[in-house]
Amino acid sequence: MKSYLLKICPALFLIGLLGCKNDQQANTDNSTVTTEQEQPAKQGQAFIKDDVSEPTVLDIAKGSEDHTTLVAAIEAAELENVLVNAGPLMVFAPTNEAFDALPEGTVENLLKPENKDKLAFILKHHVTPGKYDKEFLKKFKKLGQASDLNVPVEVKGEDVYVGGAKILASIPAGNGIVHVVDKVILPETN
């Protein structure tokens, strides 16, 4: 593909130099290029090869056996680039078990391409701009999520619940922190 592009590049360049009055001709050439393109690869920060930086919240989710459903959902919603942003981002990551607890068929339904928007909205409800460890979260009464809705923060003994989901474990990331939670946090009208 690349060598092909290199070959046709000078040709197009010449057309440009000649003033390119004949747009139609240029377009014909271009359309050849377009049709011969392979399926475009995903582009953005999430797809940069980088094996020295600290893992991002996305890397952590991807590396976890307990979060395969979440990762599949992130990929289906195409939110990878958001999760590698400078952040800081705090992700409440429901386990596979948490997704399994949803009514039967829910996850399958959300993963359908036509439901991408809905899925993304629910996922964004699990993300807060900020980076706070579990201890620090006890200072909050609520968190403002990327869904633009708030979730309550409750402290019960040593446990911290966010939107009703209990924090099971916390893993700091380069661009934030992942709190593993035992439930999917469902947006409620407020």
Next chain:
Amino acid sequence: MKQTFKIIMALVLGTGLFSCNNSENSGKANQGALASNAAERVYVAPGEHDEFYAFISGGYSGNVTVYGLPSGRMFKEIPVFSQFPTNGYGYSEETKPMLNTSHGFIPWDDAHHPDISQTAGKLDGRWIFINGNNTPRIAKIDLKTFETTEIIEVPNSAGNHSSSFVTENTEYVVAGTRFSIPIPQRDMPIKEYKGKFKGALSFISVEPETGRMNIKFQLIMPGFNYDLSHPGRGKSHGWFFFTTYNTEEANSLLEVNASQNDKDFIAAVNWKKIEEFVNNGGGKKMPANYAHNIYSDETHTATSTMEKEVLVVDPLEVPGAVFLLPTPKSPHGCDVSPSGEYIVGNGKLSADLTVHSFSKMIDAIEKEKFDGDAYGIPILKFEDVLAGTVKQAGLGPLHTEFDGKGNAYTTFFISSELVKWNVETREVVDRQPNYYSVGHVMIPGGNSAHPFGKYAVSMNKITKDRYLPTGPELEHSAQLFDISGEKMELLLDFPTHGEPHYAAGIPAEIIEGNSQKIYKLEDNKNKYATISNGDARVERDGNEVHVYMTTIRSHFTPDNIEGIKVGDKVYFHITNHEQDFDVPHGFAMIGANNAELLVMPGQTKTLTWEPKQVGVWPFYCTDFCSALHQEMQGYVRVSPKNSNIDLSWSLGED
């Protein structure tokens, strides 16, 4: 559970469009040059000129860079707040006063938001203003010479961020404080911030003919953070709008404590009303200490004057002049549509954009529909001033510009995209990914009643792999979009210098004809100018030695100097006798502890040199001025401190 889910679904369906950030058309972006003849559209043939100038802030470079659009070619770096060894700005005796402040000589600043002067809401291309964020200052660049000609320090201010935006006729350039501070400054516990710290919004008048800046008044507001601002225009001319955050008035861990309130405010300031109040003797003069630095093209010399007083206005003294518009989620950009009707709050922790209506605001004010007050300043009801919301437009909105064709363009930092939406319907029209994490966007004339909606330039904060790698430190990246059609088209990536926080663009035809080519030697009023070669000389005054030197292709007059001693302070006053376009001469002296000089035709500049070692030391021209450039050199003989060699100078003598 099922019931809950139904509610969720209904809610989700209602949210409509929103961001999914992985670029679906990334392939197109990648191959754009071929697939959409983008290359041809940004190609400016050798010798041809660009259609637009773009003046891009250098952020922590302290300067402004000048680019051409659509080519993305950089033409010049204009030194503003930072010393610039390239031409001696801030090093030469003539320009050192430009960087004087109440804190002494400050060789650097953080330059943020350039804005071009306007007449009747149209860019007039006379001056550009830009704010120094760190040690609060406003600078003015003259677009005839493309040089910084005035810098005024802003007292009672800190983190001069909601600056430097001009009103419709450049009546004022406005500078708002980001950090609230004790006013006047005093020794007090930080914990007593709340209620005691204040935020000053400064209205700096601009003299219509000369552009001379003066602080007309400072509005002393509650101790919030004032983030960005924009003027009203058209129907809202006479008003100015400022976003605020930290209305909680926290003084520590703001990332938590300044995000407690669901809504902060946009402060609406009727400056015409306050101007009238001040013109009638209102306000209070308070002692102050701030530098006002002015550069003259005639003397090629800057002067710095310390001003000792500033007029302050308490908003409560002018009823009906200041109101607060509740706006969600720590808004950053505060952008006013070309018609002046809509004020957009970009809540940076939000997914939504808040669009306020000026007409509704006026209506609510007239009906006195207030919802309490903050320190006596009336708060309007959110619903009463809201025109509407752009729902789920993206994540982390920062800044919006307009194309003058009914569309707005908002940058989203977290979801890393530029989103086009219809100002009236507030529906998203198009979205394009940014590589990566965009800050501001610029459309030429974007802060005016008459934008030129052909191109948009997004200024991205993160570069990573966009160019060939250059180690850990990378230049930032800009992206040029063609916005003339329904869909935005990415045409070009180009690197920028420093950290651009904003830019100002203007059709080249408005200013290119005014650009000066040379300084006339006969008009040179520099105190140390040497107009005639016969006046070239060296004078001693104690241990100070003044060298009056001229340059012409391809020699210095004089070029042999003796009688200088270790411990002397030598001033080289260099006058360039060239009167041809683009024939500068440079001057560099071995061991000089500052920089070189680059002297334009007809100009005089002074470099100071304190020789520390005995010997015969050369100087030379640094600019490849002519075929005999390498011959353009000279020697200074430096003798021991106690020697009694007389001063002498010569050119071409044996």
